[in-house]
Amino acid sequence: MTVRQTFRIAEFDLPQDELPTPEELAENINDEFSQRNEEEDPVSGETLDYLEKGRNAHYEMNRDSYNFCYFRYVTDTPESFRIRNDDNEEVEQNETVLETASVIYFDTGEFAFQTRQDIAEAWIPAFIAKIADMDVDNDFFTRKFFESDKMRSVYQNADTISKIAFNHPGDSENISGNGLGDDIGDLAELCEGLTFSTGQGDGNLQGNSVIDAAVDALEVKQLNTKRGDENMITVKNSGRLTISWNESEWNQDELARNRAQTIRSKILPFI
Incomplete structure (x- = not known):
């Protein structure tokens, strides 16, 4: 199976000694949901909690340079659509659906995240900052462009x-x-x-x-x-890269490691 993903490259605007190591980041990815934000449902008026988590973490600290942590980011996203009710009336209905994205973080503070239409670009760096307990303000990362x-x-x-x-x-x-x-x-x-x-x-x-x-x-x-x-x-x-690779011969136990190493090798020349 061929996998094709588009990544955006960015960098945390922090001194090196304030950045988490890939190992520290991986240790805080525990496959448990935490709150991303809360919003009012425009239809019902109820308060909706939107959650997020990381899973399938893989890190390596023995590289000559660019040690890294890979993980899958998972978050709730709102989806609105119109349906016909029992009275044949058109009504709007909201649902919360899960979206996922690949993320790779380097010990230099640079990172790349898979771009998805329903995942805002600021959510993933904010998630990394939250779980790594980074002291950041509103302008804590920079999106990179290729000059x-x-x-x-x-x-x-x-x-x-x-x-x-x-x-x-x-x-x-x-x-x-x-x-x-x-x-x-x-x-x-x-x-x-x-x-x-x-x-x-x-x-x-x-x-x-x-x-x-x-x-x-x-x-x-x-x-x-x-x-x-x-x-x-x-x-x-x-600053976007679209890469692809084949996973046909990978077993489930190797999936996170192989994906991590493959994504690293394809993205690293552009960091």
Whole structure:
């Protein structure tokens, strides 16, 4: 079974001596729910408790660098929908459903969490801070973005690029004199952005003179990149990574460890 997940990279804004170690974090993940917040049900007016927990923790402290703790974050999320009641009237009904997300925390204070539509980005770092008893204020973590130099480095070091997207050139970007040619330059100015893709084929955009020049001149928004026999990774300058792996041959006892090590190996080059 192939698993595909999108991660957002972030970092705690705390001194190193105020950060929990991966081992300390894992020891506080006990598969027990605690309150995330409470809200008033807009339909019934009742107070609803929304809970959260961590489970399936795996940590490693013997790495040369970037020791880590992996776990699954679980939380209540509200879901609203309309139903027909016994009187054939349309009424709104709310339910609480569980959503889960993968999380990996490094001893540097950097972490990556799986993005899910119904899980707010602030919930997971707040959960880590809560269970690790971190002394934080409202601005205690920073979402990371991949700057232009990082995106160019990813492009240059990849073995295969199957898709590349560029943002519209800003006023400060000079696309002349970079080998793009007048036609490509005019097109970049006219469009909201440019995207090149090999589609379903096995082609490689890397090394094409037009693409190389565009990478030097324009802001890279997205790359679909591959090294060796690894699965394709989608890198976005918003700080998001989409990775995939195969779990077909993993047994249940190995699942947390294998997931943790696989996610670490795929995300670490972008930390």
